[in-house]
Amino acid sequence: xxxxxxxxxxxxxxxxxxxxxxxxxxxxxxxxxxxxxxxxxxxxxxxxxxxxxxxxxxxxxxxxxxxxxxxxxxxxxxxxxxxxxxxxxxxxxxxxxxxxxxxxxxxxxxxxxxxxxxxxxxxxxxxxxxxxxxxxxxxxxxxxxxxxxxxxxxxxxxxxx
Amino acid sequence: xxxxxxxxxxxxxxxxxxxxxxxxxxxxxxxxxxxxxxxxxxxxxxxxxxxxxxxxxxxxxxxxxxxxxxxxxxxxxxxxxxxxxxxxxxxxxxxxxxxxxxxxxxxxxxxxxxxxxxxxxxxxxxxxxxxxxxxxxxxxxxxxxxxxxxxxxxxxxxxxxxxxxxxxxxxxxxxxxxxxxxxxxxxxxxxxxxxxxxxxxxxxxxxxxxxxxxxxxxxxxxxxxxxxxxxxxxxxxxxxxxxxxxxxxxxxxxxxxxxxxxxxxxxxxxxxxxxxxxxxxxxxxxxxxxxxxxxxxxxxxxxxxxxxxxxxxxxxxxxxxxxxxxxxxxxxxxxxxxxxxxxxxxxxxxxxxxxxxxxxxxxxxxxxxxxxxxxxxxxxxxxxxxxxxxxxxxxxx
Numbered sequence: 001x002x003x004x005x006x007x008x009x010x011x012x013x014x015x016x017x018x019x020x021x022x023x024x025x026x027x028x029x030x031x032x033x034x035x036x037x038x039x040x041x042x043x044x045x046x047x048x049x050x051x052x053x054x055x056x057x058x059x060x061x062x063x064x065x066x067x068x069x070x071x072x073x074x075x076x077x078x079x080x081x082x083x084x085x086x087x088x089x090x091x092x093x094x095x096x097x098x099x100x101x102x103x104x105x106x107x108x109x110x111x112x113x114x115x116x117x118x119x120x121x122x123x124x125x126x127x128x129x130x131x132x133x134x135x136x137x138x139x140x141x142x143x144x145x146x147x148x149x150x151x152x153x154x155x156x157x158x159x160x161x
Numbered sequence: 162x163x164x165x166x167x168x169x170x171x172x173x174x175x176x177x178x179x180x181x182x183x184x185x186x187x188x189x190x191x192x193x194x195x196x197x198x199x200x201x202x203x204x205x206x207x208x209x210x211x212x213x214x215x216x217x218x219x220x221x222x223x224x225x226x227x228x229x230x231x232x233x234x235x236x237x238x239x240x241x242x243x244x245x246x247x248x249x250x251x252x253x254x255x256x257x258x259x260x261x262x263x264x265x266x267x268x269x270x271x272x273x274x275x276x277x278x279x280x281x282x283x284x285x286x287x288x289x290x291x292x293x294x295x296x297x298x299x300x301x302x303x304x305x306x307x308x309x310x311x312x313x314x315x316x317x318x319x320x321x322x323x324x325x326x327x328x329x330x331x332x333x334x335x336x337x338x339x340x341x342x343x344x345x346x347x348x349x350x351x352x353x354x355x356x357x358x359x360x361x362x363x364x365x366x367x368x369x370x371x372x373x374x375x376x377x378x379x380x381x382x383x384x385x386x387x388x389x390x391x392x393x394x395x396x397x398x399x400x401x402x403x404x405x406x407x408x409x410x411x412x413x414x415x416x417x418x419x420x421x422x423x424x425x426x427x428x429x430x431x432x433x434x435x436x437x438x439x440x441x442x443x444x445x446x447x448x449x450x451x452x453x454x455x456x457x458x459x460x461x462x463x464x465x466x467x468x469x470x471x472x473x474x475x476x477x478x479x480x481x482x483x484x485x486x487x488x489x490x491x492x493x494x495x496x497x498x499x500x501x502x503x504x505x506x507x508x509x510x511x512x513x514x515x516x517x518x519x520x521x522x523x524x525x526x527x528x529x530x531x532x533x534x535x536x537x538x539x540x541x542x543x544x545x546x547x548x549x550x551x552x553x554x555x556x557x558x
């Protein structure tokens with residue numbers, strides 16, 4: 001990250017904080033607002049990623065799909081799901097320029113979860129976000145790829161990570 | 162290994178009515194040892210790997226049968242075999258990851274080396290071994306296996322009938338259509354999850370719930386068409402149903418995710434459930450095997466494996482990938498609700514009494530095999546098979 005303008009580093013950090021703050025408040029519209037248009041989101045286990053297998057837990061490969069993710073979480077599934085409080089922790093570990101206003105960013109994450117019905121806290125997933133970020137004043141995700149070290153998730157995953 | 166052991170009748174007496182299941186059957190931890198002996202190590206076939214998952218010589222995949230670690234290997238002779246994941250010497254595991262490729266398998270403990278066919282090919286200092294030692298007696302312990310449509314099953318019992326008879330004609334047909342119907346398959350990847358429930362709660366999903374639980378069906382205006390539910394005496398269930406999906410779905414910005422490109426092998430939706438715990442589905446363009454591994458009396462680890470046909474166009478392959486990734490599995494638009502029910506039903510069944518099936522039950526004192534696609538009574542022959550395997554006495558009417 002040496003040599004990256006501090007304004008870019010600040011913008012990337014602010015974007016990560018905006019993203020995790022939205023998810024931890026279960027604010028899906030706030031989550032959507034962190035993406036550029038066009039923008040994509042993928043949540044994939046590392047096992048598939050390493051083997052070149054394309055199946056993901058969530059594969060939103062267009063802005064329309066991101067909007068439909070919001071619909072799924074807010075309108076389609078809420079009455080069946082046992083809800084949980086997610087709590088994300090992130091650490092930016094690498095920023096590389098891709099030319100112009102685009103940067104490739106790697107951010108480690110861990111997500112704890114506390115189900116409403118048990119109140120006990122456990123780890124939901126840990127891994128790395130591999131992102132393409134557009135920094136044009138404010139930063140946005142052109143693509144966010146959550147690669148989960150957690151190849152067997154401990155429960156169904158109701159919200160994006 | 163196949164000797165039937167059972168609890169005294171007083172511990173788990175089955176109700177006289179066929180549509181009543183004791184809730185304690187989900188919650189009594191002592192049942193697990195019996196289930197291992199009578200079911201998982203008994204006269205049942207368990208699918209372990211499709212050839213498309215280990216397509217090249219040396220490819221291997223780890224799995225479990227009951228509590229025993231096993232692994233499937235694509236041998237250098239092209240044959241697929243399934244072995245206990247234990248060195249033939251002192252029993253250390255040979256495979257420590259979920260899948261990979263090796264020309265041969267070395268135990269690090271004393272450097273015993275096994276070929277991809279399971280033969281012992283090297284063991285240091287063997288001139289100092291016991292008088293009865295012979296290399297050919299110390300190959301990896303192979304499980305009895307058989308394949309259907311390139312899907313390899315194993316059984317721990319010599320008495321299990323051959324796989325094709327076990328599956329029955331009425332289940333082999335839809336299962337064959339899920340597994341490509343003669344086309345080769347290509348692995349697209351896995352979603353793996355642990356559900357916090359007893360394994361029987363995971364597999365007790367029924368035909369009644371689909372249009373009611375799944376709000377997605379309603380929101381998207383999916384029409385349930387004609388269809389049938391087929392049940393067998395040995396606990397298998399198959400659904401073969403029409404699925405009509407509107408071209409434009411108002412609730413979604415991108416309706417293409419639920420398009421059915423269509424193929425002659427399906428009317429839209431095929432679900433096959435083989436006893437005791439495996440589910441196979443072909444909804445729209447998603448080919449899916451759900452390998453499931455109980456982790457004792459609580460918790461079941463489900464590995465959703467997704468496939469394409471090996472002659473798919475790149476466009477169809479991409480369509481299958483985005484459909485599988487978004488509709489099924491532990492975050493899927495149409496299956497996340499099932500996942501929620503597995504744990505809710507499991508917790509709720511800690512209340513006393515029986516779970517009582519209603520939809521499709523015409524005579525509570527008779528087992529009915531003629532069921533409609535949206536009946537829940539299709540699960541009752543499977544429960545009866547379970548009861549018999551476990552040796553539980555049914556109360557007199």
